[in-house]
Amino acid sequence: MDRNTNVTTYIYTYAGYEDERSLRDLEMRSLFGAESQTNILESPLKIDPSRSPFIKERIAVIFEGVSLQELLKQVSTLKVGETFKVMYVKNGSAEETFENRRSIEREVGLEINGVADIRNPQRIFAVMNVNGRWVFGDYVKSESVWFRHQQKPHSYSTALSTRVARAVVNIAIPDPTGIKAIDPCCGIGTVLVEALSMGIDIVGSDNNPLILAGTRENIAHFGLSCEVKFIDMRDITNQYDVAIIDLPYNLCSVISPDEQLEILQSARGIAKKVVVVTVEPIDEILIKAGFDIVDRAIAKKGVFSREVIVCK
Structure with a gap:
């Protein structure tokens, strides 16, 4: 920027x-x-x-x-x-x-x-x-870059919209200069595409090997590239300035509060700043993981709401 x-x-x-x-x-x-x-x-x-x-x-x-x-x-x-x-x-x-x-x-x-x-x-x-x-x-x-990104080869109905994903990236990384970022639960790559299209240095990972080929294809479809690894975020050891985490919540990836705590504790260990997207209240878990909540917003779509929480 x-x-x-x-x-x-x-x-x-x-x-x-x-x-x-x-x-x-x-x-x-x-x-x-x-x-x-x-x-x-x-x-x-x-x-x-x-x-x-x-x-x-x-x-x-x-x-x-x-x-x-x-x-x-x-x-x-x-x-x-x-x-x-x-x-x-x-x-x-x-x-x-x-x-x-x-x-x-x-x-x-x-x-x-x-x-x-x-x-x-x-x-x-x-x-x-x-x-x-x-x-x-x-x-x-302004050009609606996010709108063009809706037309990608692979998508999930429960994934963030490209519009919300772009806002979340801006919230997480307002000034990309010198910033190294990670999306450790990257799913189909919606956040990665928005970040990469803004020239942000970001990598992705996920513990579901079945989706990663689609993730890489989505990124390449827009002429972009970044490292996307098959790894559970609890096993990540590299350090980053920012992590963006859209907590899994669909029927195929229901996670318990204990698993959420493990994910968030891992995030605190690898990143100085974390932006979490969640469909359920997790303030207690965030505090238990050692985070300070510094800002937040609600992202609504009809009756469906997500919370975007900025933590340090």
Whole structure:
């Protein structure tokens, strides 16, 4: 993740369903160290919007003013060597009609010293009215990478959705620089695919040899690669910065509280930070395993809920 702060402010807009809000907010706290009660977040941190399943777009602020006219004066000083276009980013107010947005786009575009190209611009700018002032800056739209990962050769009905898996990876590894991670109960590889697609150094393992060929095929299907071993996590001896554990819970892998404790004690022995995904309450087991619970969220899908718990 690029955490370059040469540009003073980045503005991120968010989208998502209400039952995703808990997970979205935990991801936001993990990535940015802050939380917004609205669908707009301002931060000095530069994060690729395509990392998150919830971020829609990012504006790197170049100019800002208390009024549109003040902003236009600043924009008029900008010289652009590439072709460009200007987009109006909505803040959700009733005044933002289609006609008003197009009119403001034209006004701003006419002030820029450069060649406009609506169809195939080399650079996209955004204009937005946010938190009481007007801003202008470079625009990046999020790509739904997780959505493409739904189309994989092998899947389980009980596996994490690619959308939730991507958020869980961001919660576990907000800054991948120098981080070595493991998914020691990797199953069919949903978490591995999301992490690898973000350039994260991660390995996987599982104690079910019947699924690992499918796991490796899923990873290779997207042009990715990582080590995937047939090993029980209780036998892992290597050390990692982070472990992501989606506790087994389907009919084929029912585990007792004692087995859960063994798994979590093993996780504490191999990783400094552990993010656990569970369908049942495990706070007592986590504390017994020696963990401190530092944050949490609920990931809902209809009536089905998982808890995402961050431990150290």
